[in-house]
Amino acid sequence: MDITFDLNLDHTYAEELRQQHGSLKAQEVISELEDQIGSAINLVFQRTQVLPGVGDRVEVDSEWVVVNSRGFGQDGTIWLSVKRFVA
Numbered sequence: 001m002d003i004t005f006d007l008n009l010d011h012t013y014a015e016e017l018r019q020q021h022g023s024l025k026a027q028e029v030i031s032e033l034e035d036q037i038g039s040a041i042n043l044v045f046q047r048t049q050v051l052p053g054v055g056d057r058v059e060v061d062s063e064w065v066v067v068n069s070r071g072f073g074q075d076g077t078i079w080l081s082v083k084r085f086v087a
Contacts, residue, residue, distance in 0.1 A: 003045050003078070007038045010068055010083035036060050037082055051078065057085050 009017070009030055017033075018026040040060045045051055057064045064085035071079040 003042070003051060005038075005041070005051070005078040005080055007034055007041070007080045007082065009034060009037075010081050013083040016084075033060075037065055041080070052080075058082070 008014075014026075014030055017029050020026070021029050037058065037060050040058050041052060044058060052058055052067045054067055054070050057066050065082040066085040067080055068083050069079075069081035073079070
């Protein structure tokens with residue numbers, strides 16, 4: 001079973017990447033990272049049938065991100081926001 005959701009990096013996390021890479025390169029980096037995180041979340045869902053919730057950490061290429069916001073639209077859409085996990 002697949003689940004469809006929208007995913008964005010937290011504004012602060014995305015801004016850090018913009019500062020590191022500049023506007024044009026950062027957009028490419030952000031898009032690639034969102035794809036990697038989305039793939040990791042899909043894998044978690046496929047294995048557990050559970051979609052990560054707020055506060056849940058997900059490992060992506062040996063680094064951790066944390067879901068910091070989750071929303072549900074009236075049409076059934078799911079939106080997730082993630083940020084870098086800092087211990």
